[in-house]
Amino acid sequence: IDASILDRMAQEIKELVELGIQVGVVIGGGNLFRGAGLAKAGMNRVVGDHMGMLATVMNGLAMRDALHRAYVNARLM
Template identity: 95%
Template sequence: PKPAYQRILLKLSGEALQGEEGFGIDATILDRMAQEIKELVELGVQVGVVIGGGNLFRGAGLAEAGMNRVVGDHMGMLATVMNGLAMRDALHRAYVNARVMSAIPLKGVCDDYNWADAISQLRQGRVVIFSAGTGNPFFTTDSAACLRGIEIEADIVLKATKVDGVFTADPVANPEAELYHTLSYNSILEKELKVMDL
């Protein structure tokens, strides 16, 4: 069967990588994600990936404790690079060709981000992992995922996180929160739901 989308941008939360560990990277989950991405590639889907860094570092929390927000965000960007390198390694072990591109230069570690190169890599069947967010402080990896999705002309941006969808409240903090089955963009704004960076 022909896939519904030719090119996708997949946003993975860093927390999704930690599994039950509560911190770091669970190798079993990392390998499972790599296998699922491999299945997409084998269907002919071009896959771009943005991974958050919250499993390794959360800059916003330390900013509240007094750390300079810009410094904290830079540290968060580096955490996303670490996750990207781990995912590239897992994909290579699954025999999937993958590249890591960083929004901040890290010579010898990964490629510098360039949208035209990214599209070329995707067309060649390589998975492209976009790291370091947008390269700017004050922007989350959710914003980076949308930006990269637009730049690479993705058919859709899909966000995979630690919860099953959009709820009436944070389901982690409020077990009574109810899952929305359909939701419009305007409803998200009107209800002031904390979806992506809105």
């Protein structure tokens, strides 16, 4: 997770919000975890899916934090 990239994205989102545009962001966890490779190595599929969901939440928390630092109201759902 690169804070400078998050900050840049937050500023771009802030510009849209200031124009009155409602913004929704879909976050994934692929930068932290990809279960497909580990499934091929024998990891339980459900465990891999849970790890992917946790990675997604971690990325969402990082993005929400960047948005809050840019004074943009954001919710992680």
